[in-house]
Amino acid sequence: MPTFFEKRQLVTPGDLLAEGDYIAGENTYKENDKIYASRIGLVDYEDRKVNVVALRAFYIPRVGDxxxxxxxxxxxxxxxxxxxxxxxxxxxxxxxxxxxxxxxxxxxxxxxxxxxxxxxxxxxxxxxxxxxxxxxxxxxxxITRGQVVKITPTKIPRVIGRKGSMISMIKQETGCHIILGHNGVILITGKRLEDEQLAMMAIHKIDEESHTSGLTDRVTQMIKNEKAKRKGGS
Amino acid sequence: MSQKVEKLIDKKGLRLDGRKPDELRPIKIEVGVLANADGSAYIQQGKNKILAAVYGPRELHPKHLALPDRTVLRCRYHMAPFSVQERKSPAPSRREIELSKVIREALEPSLFLEYYPRTAIDVFIEVLQADGGTRCASITAASLALADAGIPMRDLVVACAAGKVDDTIVLDLMDTEDKKGNADVPVALMPNLNAITLLQMDGNLSLEEFEKAVNLAIDGCKKIYAMQKEALRAKYVNIKEVEE
Known part of the structure; x- marks a missing residue:
């Protein structure tokens, strides 16, 4: 029962991901015991299950979201x-x-x-x-105040990070209150406009580079650099 | 075309633009070129220049067209007035309406339309410059635009034509070859599933010639498929390289 890609590798629709006794997870489909990707994204093999974390998708409602x-x-x-x-x-x-x-x-x-x-x-x-x-x-x-940012809905888990590491870091660094909608819309409310803009920049960066590793560290660095720049400028 | 004014294939066996019989025109593909569309792609195949844009799935208006069990795929193939030598009227011609239908039917089998009932997916194809084989290049670009929009699909659809010119079976006909040659066979393919979604023939071919043309077109499709996948990946791979 071979698999044809490594974990976290980029796949395109129609790519053969695995053959044999596997279960088709998210963004994949099964035909004649073969599992194919149905969206562009990153593959993930966990035990028997094959998932693709989509890079391009839209929001499908789910009860409780x-x-x-x-x-x-x-x-x-x-x-x-x-x-x-x-x-x-x-x-x-x-x-x-x-x-x-x-x-x-x-x-x-x-x-x-x-x-x-x-x-x-x-x-x-x-x-x-x-x-x-x-x-x-x-x-x-x-909603009465704040900034709204739209990102690809599938990237919301990336904004949250492992056990909420990414989102709590952004909240702490910018001092903003952030509400994540499962539909890819994010509300940022802060005391000052500059803080809100900083949080928006960080979220846009996550959206663009969601498929790269070591992102939390890079976003932290970006926020720190940006803060230093502003202090120097004013 | 009984009397031939010029030779379409010279003594060396090369075609008007210097290609060998089984050679494709140079192809350039780009994905995600339009900011306002949900998905888009641009293809240059020889002198063809085609833009494809995808919107949806979205609410379908007028609502009575919506289907309770699946998505409605709508397709518009349109040639710009300046895409050909003689100005083409911008109104949809008989040919464009037919091609819209043919392209829609070539793309439909690749999509999981049953996933999103009561919605519509709109595909707009704009031919900016035409030089033969636009339906094939359009299918290739439209399929990429659909993938770029994040619409779940079985496989990318690629299309390529083969035909007969001066009694030789050739790949990827250009405008003059299409008009003055003997036959044209456009083929659309889902390469990973090995399924043909479009097969047409215009002209006369014997059974052996037809088989040879189809196989040649399939080989051409597979070559374009590699480029198509590369174009889709390029959008994301580039970011990775910049970062590291």
Whole structure:
């Protein structure tokens, strides 16, 4: 039962990854006992399972995910939210307004208007229906300040790092509060704009170089250099 | 074309542009050239210059076209008015509509369309300069653009044509050879699965000649496939090299 690539090697769609008694994991498929890649990414063999960590992908909703979205439409009894995915999400008015509401009386656009950003959680989704959101948990709801960064959704785990090492380092170094949406949208709120910009730079760097090793160290170095430069300049 | 004005193959057995019968035109491929598209690719094959852009999967409008069990793949092949000698009307011609369909059907088997029901994937192919064999180069570029958009696929699709010119079977016909030659056989292939997704023939060939042409086209496809993969990897490998 041979495998045809080394761990963390770059593969393209259609590459034969393994033959024989293997299980097709993420971004792979199995045909006649052969496992092929279905996306461009890095291979990972763990025991019997073959995975590809995709370098290019889009967000597919999953129940329980926290996402950051933009309101694109105000309806009669809820909002339509763009969550950076092939499917638009629905946020129901009864979920946002805890009191009973009447569509004739309450003006929903006063609560959330087109263009507003929300942090929400996916409570229901299947193939036949668009995902449904909730904001009824602490930490969720309308975003009032901060910077929003979009990255490839599959790279969110890389931004978190091993046991959260990367994200806690960025938080500590920049002093910003960072919320990661599973859909690849990241909210950064800091005391000063410069801090927020520094965190944004770090996240963009991770997005571009997610497939290289030793990234945490390089990002730390970059932040330190940038800080030193600013101190020298001012 | 009964009377031949000029010889398409000279005494040495070389073609009009100096290629051997089984030689491809020079090819240059680039991936991720457009910032606004979800995925894109650019190909130069001889004098052909083609851009392909992919959007999606995304919400399908108008909604009644959406399918409950799979993604709708939409394809538009379009030639720029300045892509040929005589100005081409920018409106889609009969030929362009047909090629859009043919290209769509060549790409469809490579994609897992059942993964994302009720959505659409849009493929736009813009021919900036044409010199024969644009449908093949378009398929090669469009497939790369789909991979660049992160759309799951069975394999990349490559296409290449073979044909008969001056009673010789040749690979990768250019415009004059296509128009003045005897036959043209475009083939699209998923090389790793060894599956043909497009096979057409324009002109007359005997059964043996046809078989020879198809095999020659498949060999050409495999050569282009190597370049296609290299182009896709290049986007990421370059960053790695800069860093280390």
């Amino acid at each position: 926290t996402v950051i979205g933009t309101v694109v439409e105000v309806g009669f009894n809820g909002w339509t939210v763009d969550i950076n995915s092939p499917y638009l999400a629905l946020l129901r008015a009864s979920d946002v307004l805890s009191r009973p509401f009447r569509p004739q009386k309450n003006d929903l656009s006063k609560v959330l208007d087109v263009g507003d950003l929300v942090i929400a959680k996916i409570i229901a989704y299947d193939r036949a229906h668009n995902p449904q959101l909730t904001v009824g948990e602490p930490g969720l709801g309308k």
